[in-house]
Amino acid sequence: MTDLYRKEIEIKKExxxxxxxxxxxxxxxxxxSFKIWIGFLLLLIGIAGFMYVxxxxxxxxxxxxxxxxxxxxxxxxxxxxxxxxxxxxxxxxILKLSNVKWATPLTRISEIIAVAALIAALxxxxxxxxxxxxxxxIFVHGRLQSPIVxxxxxxxxxxxxxxxxxxxxxxxxxxxxxxTMGHKPKWQQKMYKILSLGWQGTEEQFRIMNxxxxxxxxxxxxxxxxxxxxxxxxxxSTLRPGWxxxxxxxxxxxxxxxxxxxxxxxxxxxxxxxYNFKAYITDKHFDLMGKLLVLTSLVYLYFNLNEFMVPAxxxxxxxxxxxxxxxxxxxxxxxxxxxxxxxxxxxxxxxIKPFRKPKPLMIISVVVVIGAFLKRFLIVTPTLLxxxxxxxxxxxxxxxxxxxxxxxxxxxxxxxxxxxxISLFIKLFPIIPVYETAHEKGFPNExxxxx
Amino acid sequence: MxxxxxxxxxxxxxxxxxxxxxxxxxxxxxxxxTKKNPLEILPKNLALGRNIFKRTCVSCHGEKADGxxxxxxxxxxxxxxQKQTDGVVFYKIITGRDKMPxxxxxxxxxxxxxxxxxxxxxxxxxxxxxxxxxxxxxxTGEEIKSITAIVLSADSxxxxxxxxxxxxxxxxxxxxxxxxxxxxxxxxxGKVKVVFPEKIVGDSEGNVTLVVKIENNFLYNDIETTAVxxxxxxxxxxxxxxxxxxxxxxxxxxxxxxLLLANGIIAIVWAVIVYVIYNLxxxxxxxxxFIK
Numbered sequence: 001m002t003d004l005y006r007k008e009i010e011i012k013k014e015x016x017x018x019x020x021x022x023x024x025x026x027x028x029x030x031x032x033s034f035k036i037w038i039g040f041l042l043l044l045i046g047i048a049g050f051m052y053v054x055x056x057x058x059x060x061x062x063x064x065x066x067x068x069x070x071x072x073x074x075x076x077x078x079x080x081x082x083x084x085x086x087x088x089x090x091x092x093x094i095l096k097l098s099n100v101k102w103a104t105p106l107t108r109i110s111e112i113i114a115v116a117a118l119i120a121a122l123x124x125x126x127x128x129x130x131x132x133x134x135x136x137x138i139f140v141h142g143r144l145q146s147p148i149v150x151x152x153x154x155x156x157x158x159x160x161x162x163x164x165x166x167x168x169x170x171x172x173x174x175x176x177x178x179x180t181m182g183h184k185p186k187w188q189q190k191m192y193k194i195l196s197l198g199w200q201g202t203e204e205q206f207r208i209m210n211x212x213x214x215x216x217x218x219x220x221x222x223x224x225x226x227x228x229x230x231x232x233x234x235x236x237s238t239l240r241p242g243w244x245x246x247x248x249x250x251x252x253x254x255x256x257x258x259x260x261x262x263x264x265x266x267x268x269x270x271x272x273x274x275y276n277f278k279a280y281i282t283d284k285h286f287d288l289m290g291k292l293l294v295l296t297s298l299v300y301l302y303f304n305l306n307e308f309m310v311p312a313x314x315x316x317x318x319x320x321x322x323x324x325x326x327x328x329x330x331x332x333x334x335x336x337x338x339x340x341x342x343x344x345x346x347x348x349x350x351x352i353k354p355f356r357k358p359k360p361l362m363i364i365s366v367v368v369v370i371g372a373f374l375k376r377f378l379i380v381t382p383t384l385l386x387x388x389x390x391x392x393x394x395x396x397x398x399x400x401x402x403x404x405x406x407x408x409x410x411x412x413x414x415x416x417x418x419x420x421x422i423s424l425f426i427k428l429f430p431i432i433p434v435y436e437t438a439h440e441k442g443f444p445n446e447x448x449x450x451x
Numbered sequence: 452m453x454x455x456x457x458x459x460x461x462x463x464x465x466x467x468x469x470x471x472x473x474x475x476x477x478x479x480x481x482x483x484x485t486k487k488n489p490l491e492i493l494p495k496n497l498a499l500g501r502n503i504f505k506r507t508c509v510s511c512h513g514e515k516a517d518g519x520x521x522x523x524x525x526x527x528x529x530x531x532x533q534k535q536t537d538g539v540v541f542y543k544i545i546t547g548r549d550k551m552p553x554x555x556x557x558x559x560x561x562x563x564x565x566x567x568x569x570x571x572x573x574x575x576x577x578x579x580x581x582x583x584x585x586x587x588x589x590x591t592g593e594e595i596k597s598i599t600a601i602v603l604s605a606d607s608x609x610x611x612x613x614x615x616x617x618x619x620x621x622x623x624x625x626x627x628x629x630x631x632x633x634x635x636x637x638x639x640x641g642k643v644k645v646v647f648p649e650k651i652v653g654d655s656e657g658n659v660t661l662v663v664k665i666e667n668n669f670l671y672n673d674i675e676t677t678a679v680x681x682x683x684x685x686x687x688x689x690x691x692x693x694x695x696x697x698x699x700x701x702x703x704x705x706x707x708x709x710l711l712l713a714n715g716i717i718a719i720v721w722a723v724i725v726y727v728i729y730n731l732x733x734x735x736x737x738x739x740x741f742i743k
Contacts, residue, residue: 141702142702143700143701143702143705144702144705144709144710144713145698145699145700145705145706145709150713153713153717157717157720157721157724160724161720161724164724164727164728168727168731171734197731197734197735197738198735198738198739199734199738200737200738202737202738204737205734205737205738208730208733208734208737209730209734211730212726212727212730212731215723215726215727216723216727219720219723219724223720393510395521395522396522396550
């Protein structure tokens with residue numbers, strides 16, 4: 001009897017060892033292609049850095065932002081990155097709290113995307129400033145009445161919560177790493193040791209951890225909703241054609257969930273093609289994420305209908321220049337491409353099951369992500385070009401906005417930065433939660449603790 | 452059908468003309484080119500020309516008319532430009548092309564001619580005598596609020612000067628506001644009068660500063676005289692408005708509800724965050740016991 005039991009434990013232990021070495025495999029394999037990839041990202045970041053130094057020296061004149069269009073690619077990038085970061089809360093909190101089990105292997109992916117996107121978003125705001133040396137003024141002179149101050153508060157709060165939500169579930173995994181990564185450089189071992197907080201997997205520790213996680217998951221939902229709602233208020237609280245809207249908050253949030261889901265799908269695909277995770281991130285996960293993408297897209301479609309249909313029906317004189325510019329004018333090509341290719345077509349395709357297979361789904365998601373970025377641009381800039389007060393005596397070029405090479409490279413650099421953070425994270429920490437996966441596969445805590 | 456064809460043909464022709472004219476010389480008919488400038492080069496219309504140029508053309512053609520304004524436009528003082536007849540220049544100004552706006556509807560013919568005269572004098576100042584100094588005095592009427600400028604020669608004879616353009620302003624927070632006409636010419640007695648407009652806001656006591664100038668004149672050097680009068684409507688103090696707690700208020704004047712709401716939310720959310728961070732220490736502590 002006891003022999004049998006012991007045998008069973010031995011088998012379980014072995015299975016668990018396999019699971020751990022599977023999930024930790026990216027940490028142990030660093031090929032040259034990875035180094036090239038990192039080099040490439042560093043190159044892009046270097047170019048962006050160079051462009052930024054030039055911008056610091058010469059001023060914002062190196063961008064195409066002028067008196068009329070004073071917000072351009074940078075702000076579009078900011079809104080886009082904030083949108084992307086919302087997925088952290090969608091997958092780790094909303095799905096988790098509603099007891100959706102299949103999303104467990106995706107939680108860490110979405111949380112690191114959120115953290116990386118937030119860091120880039122905070123940086124890009126500084127890039128957009130003409131006088132970054134006066135950043136501290138916002139803390140010393142900022143008025144609580146200003147949405148900009150709310151935005152700063154809420155973005156930083158969300159970043160802290162996201163980091164905690166990334167870190168806390170990682171603690172048991174870090175304890176495992178502390179035990180299994182003896183062959184790694186000293187600093188790395190030390191990092192695992194410090195970060196794992198002396199985790200032993202006691203009942204008390206689990207209790208505190210779960211308590212903390214629940215608290216965070218509950219609090220992150222309103223914070224996540226408000227981070228993007230406040231971002232939308234930066235626009236909606238001003239009297240401008242196209243921004244003067246009461247549904248901007250939910251419009252932004254729904255769009256954010258959509259692009260966030262797409263980003264996670266793309267990242268999942270990249271991860272399974274590079275690492276041997278097919279057993280953990282399966283076709284089923286892609287299928288379900290595809291469905292989630294359709295759901296969020298449908299909600300977004302509904303808000304788009306409201307956002308453009310109602311003003312276009314009324315065609316108020318002040319707003320008509322802006323709406324016509326989008327629907328049939330200067331920006332119509334971009335507008336319809338974004339709406340049709342980036343939203344309607346994906347919905348139509350993704351309700352058909354074969355399109356939710358990993359590869360087609362990934363391709364569609366890439367289109368959705370690009371469309372979402374351009375959509376943010378369409379929200380930010382055309383409005384500025386059509387202010388309610390007539391513009392006079394400006395050079396013709398001020399009436400248009402075409403991002404300069406410098407702006408484009410800095411924006412590209414922000415994406416490279418995000419990918420760099422994610423890539424390095426994958427090399428240092430298990431991207432699929434080890435403890436949670438083991439727990440859900442029914443390994444008892446004693447085995448996890450004692451291996 | 453035939454009509455449609457003609458329309459299309461005309462359109463194509465017009466377009467090609469349009470494309471053509473971008474690259475080639477400005478087409479000016481002989482009729483237009485030989486049109487005579489009806490104005491003589493007199494200080495009076497030079498001053499008008501200069502005023503108009505400063506107001507409407509400088510932004511593109513530059514302070515010196517060398518084409519280096521906010522945008523690159525045509526140099527109006529080089530030889531190539533100056534050798535064109537007044538008629539050609541006149542036609543170009545009224546019709547415009549590309550970024551050069553057509554001024555035909557905006558300026559009177561005489562005004563355009565005077566600008567042309569001004570451009571001529573810019574390259575050839577010898578056409579006019581050097582400017583002289585003058586004396587500028589003010590008297591004010593109280594019955595009907597008005598200012599009278601008296602322009603006298605600067606020498607001991609103090610002769611009244613006829614036909615001098617005088618500009619009247621009221622000082623405002625950030626600059627001068629013109630009152631009276633663009634140009635106000637003195638009569639034979641050397642005087643010119645301007646009525647003070649109503650409902651001009653002054654300082655808290657209703658004082659306004661009047662500024663009278665002779666400026667940009669070709670015959671006389673710049674001179675300026677000021678006078679302070681209690682003619683304005685007193686400025687109402689809005690201190691109370693500003694001291695009120697309101698959305699538009701200063702940093703320390705946020706509405707109470709906003710303070711409570713915002714700080715309340717911040718407090719609740721950060722309390723949770725602090726609690727979780729505290730829990731991290733508890734986790735660490737719980738592990739330590741186990742090791743022993």
